Each structure stands twice: as structure tokens, then as C-alpha cells.
Amino acid sequence: MLKIKLDCQFNDFDLIIDQQLPSDCIIGLFGASGSGKSRLIRQLLGFDLNHQKSARIDFNDQQWQNSSTQRILSPQKRGIGYLAQSIDLFPHLTVEQNILFGWKKEASRFDLAMIKNITRQLDIQSLLAKKPEQLSGGQQQRVALARAILAGSQILILDEPLSAIGEDHKPQVMQLLKCLQQQLHIPIIYSSHNRVEHAFLTDYLMTFNGGRVIQSGDYETIATDINGNFSQMSDAINHIKAEVVEFEQDCYVNRVKTKEHSLWAGYRPIEQGHLVNLEVRAQDISLFLSQSNQSSILNCLKVTIVDFEEVSRHQYIIKLAFEDSFLIAFITKKSFVSLELKKSMEVYAKFKSVSVLPLSMDLDQSRL
Numbered sequence: 296m297l298k299i300k301l302d303c304q305f306n307d308f309d310l311i312i313d314q315q316l317p318s319d320c321i322i323g324l325f326g327a328s329g330s331g332k333s334r335l336i337r338q339l340l341g342f343d344l345n346h347q348k349s350a351r352i353d354f355n356d357q358q359w360q361n362s363s364t365q366r367i368l369s370p371q372k373r374g375i376g377y378l379a380q381s382i383d384l385f386p387h388l389t390v391e392q393n394i395l396f397g398w399k400k401e402a403s404r405f406d407l408a409m410i411k412n413i414t415r416q417l418d419i420q421s422l423l424a425k426k427p428e429q430l431s432g433g434q435q436q437r438v439a440l441a442r443a444i445l446a447g448s449q450i451l452i453l454d455e456p457l458s459a460i461g462e463d464h465k466p467q468v469m470q471l472l473k474c475l476q477q478q479l480h481i482p483i484i485y486s487s488h489n490r491v492e493h494a495f496l497t498d499y500l501m502t503f504n505g506g507r508v509i510q511s512g513d514y515e516t517i518a519t520d521i522n523g524n525f526s527q528m529s530d531a532i533n534h535i536k537a538e539v540v541e542f543e544q545d546c547y548v549n550r551v552k553t554k555e556h557s558l559w560a561g562y563r564p565i566e567q568g569h570l571v572n573l574e575v576r577a578q579d580i581s582l583f584l585s586q587s588n589q590s591s592i593l594n595c596l597k598v599t600i601v602d603f604e605e606v607s608r609h610q611y612i613i614k615l616a617f618e619d620s621f622l623i624a625f626i627t628k629k630s631f632v633s634l635e636l637k638k639s640m641e642v643y644a645k646f647k648s649v650s651v652l653p654l655s656m657d658l659d660q661s662r663l
Contacts, residue, residue: 297322297482298353301338303346310334310346310506316499318355318450321476323497323514324486325525330503332486333380336454339484340377341370354450376447380455382439384427390438391423397446404479405445416471417441418464432459437468444475451475451483457492469495494518494534495572500525519621521604521612526623531577533622539565548648554618559593559648573651580624582613583643584634592645598622600640603631615644 297318303310310331316322324332337343339352341359344367352359359368376397384393394414398405405413414420417437427435436459443451453472457465473496476483485496493500493514500517502510502525510517510525517525518532525531535558537551542564549561551571560573586595598615606612611631615622624644636642 296353296355298351299335299339300349300351301335302348302350303334303338303343304348305334305343305346308334308506310338312508314501314508314511316501316511318482319480320498321472321483321485321496323493323500324484324503325488325490325493325500326503326509328488331506332503333454334506335503336377336452336484336486339452340375341367341373374447374449376443376445376451378436378439378443378451378453378456380458382435382459384435384439384442386427388426389423390419390425390427390430393427393438394419394423394441394445396442399448402448403445404448404481410445413441413444413471416467418467433461433464436460437464440468447481449481451481453483454486455488456485457487457489465492472496490528490530490532491574494532494574515620519614519623521602521614521623526577527604527606527612529578529625531623531625533575533577533580535573535575535617535620535622537571537573539567539569539571541567556596556618558596558651560651561648575622575646575651577612577623577625579646580622581645582624582626582630582634582636583645586643590645591647593648594646594651596622596644598642598644600636600638600642602638603636615642617644 297316299312299314301310301312312335326332347362350360350362358366359373360366385396417440419434419437419441422430422434422438430438440456443453457468460468469492472483475481487493497514500512500514501508510523517523520526535553537553537558540550540552542549547562548559549565551558551560565571596617598617601614601616601621603611603613605628609628611626611628613624613626615624622644
């Protein structure tokens with residue numbers, strides 16, 4: 296358990312947090328720039344103490360800080376692997392020296408073979424002899440991420456860790472982080488503006504605004520809470536777990552299956568039998584009263600309307616029960632009225648295959 300109780304004042308900005316968080320998962324921090332995410336992270340690191348009016352931070356059975364007793368555990372004793380937005384590699388050290396800077400063999404979760412596999416998955420194994428000035432921004436961020444992973448004996452804290460990483464590397468890096476957490480049981484605090492990253496990675500979510508936590512809880516619960524700010528944003532995302540059945544070479548698309556449905560996903564081959572996480576934007580879902588196949592829209596799910604909310608003068612958000620989970624969709628008020636939608640009504644949710652992004656969910660211990 297990570298217990299945080301903070302009252303901090305930054306000029307005209309107050310950070311007030313009172314949360315008890317699980318310490319066995321990925322905790323996502325979401326909010327606009329200036330909402331308080333990075334300031335909270337710096338408090339967890341043991342920085343900016345002069346801004347505290349009161350503070351109490353406990354991580355599992357270790358007390359990091361208690362302002363009432365003036366106890367402060369120094370940052371280097373907290374076992375935190377930290378990646379800042381600014382990256383901050385040591386310019387005089389090689390990539391390999393940077394990566395190993397905070398690694399302590401005796402206390403680390405990682406041996407040399409695992410380190411080799413991490414550098415391979417981050418695609419930096421060919422860069423080990425180079426200096427930071429010889430690297431691109433994305434390469435520097437992957438090197439800094441490797442350094443943070445190896446330094447984190449108790450917890451990883453990552454602030455916008457994929458902001459400079461190209462789309463060709465993001466899926467693999469995201470899978471590595473998921474694998475690290477699930478197989479090595481290292482908690483990760485993950486701050487990002489990117490909803491796709493949160494949909495794949497985050498187990499427990501905190502949303503911020505004006506130095507306060509607006510929502511806090513299980514990711515899937517918050518992501519499908521149609522009364523909450525997180526789900527009502529126009530870029531809201533659904534995620535559906537499925538298994539790859541085959542790759543149809545002629546049309547260059549994967550057929551995947553959930554418990555009861557077949558779907559078409561992706562633009563590149565995925566190995567048969569792999570589990571995938573399908574990302575479907577709420578704006579991309581259309582609702583139909585019948586299952587007509589006379590359409591260019593390939594994917595069709597039978598769903599039940601659980602609830603709905605009018606989010607603007609022209610738009611509704613709809614909560615849909617799908618198999619053992621929920622989806623959300625945005626439709627116009629005109630469509631809502633025309634279709635005469637009601638709670639408990641069975642409808643069909645359709646979306647194009649191009650709006651589905653496959654990300655492998657397989658977590659193979661040998662890959663570390």
C-alpha cells in the first residue's frame with residue numbers, strides 16, 4: 296500500500312492529496328499540464344520539501360516521510376527508479392555506463408542476462424558504446440528508461456516516459472513495462488497525457504485537476520463511468536481483449552476472437568494464438584438496431600445499453616454491456632432520439648477494422 300497525505304503550497308498553486316493506493320500494480324496519473332502530476336511525483340521522490348505545509352508518505356512497511364515527527368527518508372534510500380520528462384542522461388558517460396549508473400548488483404532484481412534482454416527489447420543494444428550527444432531524442436529516452444528500470448529496487452516512477460519514442464517502438468516498450476510489473480511485481484507510477492498508453496498499461500488510475508485528485512480507482516471502472524470527466528473527454532478509448540485466430544493474407548487483416556465474437560483487426564500479421572488488446576475509440580463506434588452485414592464496417596458487437604448521459608446540447612455518451620465488460624460510445628443527440636434508445640435495449644455496436652490497434656498482451660518470462 297502507498298499512503299499519501301500532502302498539503303503543499305507552490306506560490307498560487309496548492310497540491311492537496313489524501314490517497315491510499317495499491318502497491319502491486321501500475322498506477323496511472325492523468326490530467327492536463329499543470330494539474331499537479333509532476334509536483335506529486337517530486338514529493339514522492341523527496342524533493343521540494345520547502346513547499347510542504349504537512350506531509351505523510353508510507354510505502355508498504357517503510358515510512359518515507361512524516362512531517363509531524365520530522366522524519367524524512369533520503370531519496371536515494373527509497374529504492375525509486377525515476378525517469379524525468381527532461382531525460383537528463385550524463386553527457387560524459389557512454390550509453391552502457393548511463394544504464395548501469397544506479398544498478399547495484401547485490402540489491403537488484405536484474406542480473407546481467409536480464410539486463411541484456413531489456414536493452415534488446417528497448418532496441419538500444421547497438422548503442423552501448425555511444426555518448427548521449429550521438430543519439431536521437433527517442434534513443435535517449437529509451438536509454439533513460441533502461442537506467443530507471445535497473446535503478447528501481449522497490450518502485451518505478453515514470454513521468455511521460457514515451458513522449459519522445461517513435462510509434463515503431465512504443466508497443467514493444469509498453470509491453471516491456473507491463474511484463475516487468477506482472478512478472479517481477481514491481482509497482483509503477485506512470486504519468487502520461489496519452490490515453491492509449493493508459494488503456495494498455497494502467498490498472499489503477501488517478502485523474503488530476505488544479506492540484507486535486509478528481510477520480511481515483513480501478514482503471515476499467517473509471518474508464519466506463521459515463522458521469523466522470525475521464526470518460527466524457529472526446530478522445531476516450533475502449534479496450535477489448537481478444538485472441539488472434541488467423542491472418543488473412545489476401546486482405547492483409549487479422550481475424551481475432553473474444554468469447555462470443557469474431558473481429559477484424561490490424562494492418563500487420565500477428566502470430567496465431569497471441570492475446571491482444573484492441574484499442575477502440577469511443578468516437579469510432581456507431582450503434583445500429585439490426586445486424587445488417589451490408590456495410591463496409593467489418594466489426595459488429597451485440598451489446599446492451601446500460602446507461603446514458605447527455606454531455607452537450609448535441610451529444611450523448613452511452614454505456615454498453617459487452618460480454619463480461621463495458622464499452623462507451625458517443626453519438627449525436629439526433630441519432631439518440633431517432634433510434635429511440637432506452638436502457639436495457641439490445642443494439643449492435645459497429646466500428647471499422649482500421650480503428651483497432653493491436654498490442655500484444657503475451658508476457659513471456661524468457662523475454663526478460
